[in-house]
Amino acid sequence: MTAAEVLYNRIRLAPVLDGFWTASTVSSERNLLRLIGWTIHPCDQPARFFLEMNRAPMSFERYSTHAALAARLNLHHCYSFAAVAPFDRLLSGPVEFRGSYAFPDPHRNAGSFFWPSGRPGLPDPARRERVHGTQEESSFDLIGCTIAEKIEQLLRYRFHKTLQELGPVLDWGCGCGRVARFLFPRLKQPHGIDIDADNIDWCRSNLAGNFQVVSLDPPTRLPSGHFDLTYGISIFTHLSALDQVRWLEELARLTAPGGYVLATVHGYTSWLLNDPGLDAYVKWEREGILDAGENSDLQGMVPDPTRYRSMFHTPAYIRRVWQDWFEVLDIIPGWAASNQDLVILKSRRPM
Numbered sequence: 428m429t430a431a432e433v434l435y436n437r438i439r440l441a442p443v444l445d446g447f448w449t450a451s452t453v454s455s456e457r458n459l460l461r462l463i464g465w466t467i468h469p470c471d472q473p474a475r476f477f478l479e480m481n482r483a484p485m486s487f488e489r490y491s492t493h494a495a496l497a498a499r500l501n502l503h504h505c506y507s508f509a510a511v512a513p514f515d516r517l518l519s520g521p522v523e524f525r526g527s528y529a530f531p532d533p534h535r536n537a538g539s540f541f542w543p544s545g546r547p548g549l550p551d552p553a554r555r556e557r558v559h560g561t562q563e564e565s566s567f568d569l570i571g572c573t574i575a576e577k578i579e580q581l582l583r584y585r586f587h588k589t590l591q592e593l594g595p596v597l598d599w600g601c602g603c604g605r606v607a608r609f610l611f612p613r614l615k616q617p618h619g620i621d622i623d624a625d626n627i628d629w630c631r632s633n634l635a636g637n638f639q640v641v642s643l644d645p646p647t648r649l650p651s652g653h654f655d656l657t658y659g660i661s662i663f664t665h666l667s668a669l670d671q672v673r674w675l676e677e678l679a680r681l682t683a684p685g686g687y688v689l690a691t692v693h694g695y696t697s698w699l700l701n702d703p704g705l706d707a708y709v710k711w712e713r714e715g716i717l718d719a720g721e722n723s724d725l726q727g728m729v730p731d732p733t734r735y736r737s738m739f740h741t742p743a744y745i746r747r748v749w750q751d752w753f754e755v756l757d758i759i760p761g762w763a764a765s766n767q768d769l770v771i772l773k774s775r776r777p778m
C-alpha cells in the first residue's frame with residue numbers, strides 16, 4: 428500500500444470510528460411509528476445498536492445486513508433497520524430519535540427529529556426534488572425538522588441563546604423551505620433568499636417571512652450588519668471556489684457584530700458515502716477543496732446552471748481560507764442530513 432492509500436483509508440474510515448447511523452424515512456400506522464434507516468457499527472466491529480424515541484426504547488422489526496452499502500464501502504458491519512415504537516398521534520412538538528452503540532447513551536449520537544402533527548404544507552414534488560435530490564416526502568420532513576431542531580439546540584446549549592431572542596435571521600438558499608417550514612414560525616424576523624425564483628414564489632405563498640430572489644453574483648440588496656444569525660444548508664456544497672469567496676465576503680457584510688453564520692459542507696463523512704476515489708482524494712487533500720463537477724438539479728431554473736457544482740471541503744481548508752472573513756469556531760462532522768459537516772462562524776465585526 429502506498430502512503431497515499433494508507434492516509435486515504437484512515438481518512439475515509441474516520442467517520443466510522445464512533446459508528447454512524449442515519450434515519451431515512453418515517454411513517455405512522457395506527458398507534459405505531461416506524462423509522463427506517465441504516466447504520467455502520469463503530470470500527471466496523473460487532474456491536475449492539477440501540478434506538479430511542481423520545482428517550483424510550485424502540486424495538487427492531489428488522490436488523491439485517493445492508494449488502495449494497497457494505498460492498499460499496501468495503502466494510503462488514505453495515506445494516507439496514509426498521510424500528511417501531513408506540514405513538515400518540517396527538518403528541519405536540521417534535522419527536523426525537525437517538526441512536527447509540529453498545530450502551531444507551533443519549534449524548535453520544537446525534538438525534539433525528541420528526542414533527543408528527545400540525546406540520547406546515549408540503550411543497551410539490553418537483554420543487555422538493557430540486558433541493559432534496561428526491562421526491563420522497565417523509566425524508567424531506569425528517570431532514571428539515573431535524574436541522575431546525577439542531578439549530579435551536581446548538582444556539583441554546585452552546586451560545587445560551589433562544590431563537591425568540593434573536594433579531595433578523597437569514598436562511599441563505601432557503602429553496603422551498605425544507606428547514607424554514609419548521610424554523611420560521613419560531614423566529615421574530617425571518618428572511619429567506621434563493622437564486623431559484625420559483626421556489627421563492629412557493630415560500631412567499633406558503634410561509635410567513637420576507638423572501639427575496641437573489642443573483643448568483645453578490646452583493647444582495649440586504650442591509651449591512653443586519654443579521655444576528657444566517658444559516659446556509661448545503662449552499663457552499665454547490666459553489667465554485669471563486670463564488671464561495673464572493674459569498675463569504677457578502678455574508679461577512681450582512682452579519683451583525685457578534686452574529687453567527689452556520690454553513691454546511693461536504694467533508695470527510697460525505698466523502699465516505701460518495702467516495703470520488705483515490706486520485707480525487709489525493710488532489711482534494713493537497714488543495715483542500717475539490718470540484719467534483721456540475722450538479723444538474725437546477726437545470727432550467729437559473730440563468731447559468733453550470734455554476735451549480737458539487738464541492739468537497741477539508742476542515743483544514745475551511746480553517747485556513749474562511750478565517751479571512753470570520754472566526755471559525757468549530758466544524759462538527761456529519762451534522763446535517765447525516766452526512767454534511769457544520770461550520771460555525773462568528774462575525775469579526777467589532778461589537
Ligand SMILES: C[S@@+](CC[C@H](N)C(=O)[O-])C[C@H]1O[C@@H](n2cnc3c(N)ncnc32)[C@H](O)[C@@H]1O
Nearest residue numbers: 558600601602605620621622623643660661662
Ligand atoms: C441543496 S439546496 C438546499 C436548500 C435549503 N437550504 C434546504 O436545506 O432545503 C441548495 C439551494 O441553494 C440555492 N442556491 C445556490 N446558490 C445560491 C446562492 N449563491 N445564493 C442563494 N441561494 C443559492 C439553490 O437554488 C438551492 O435552493
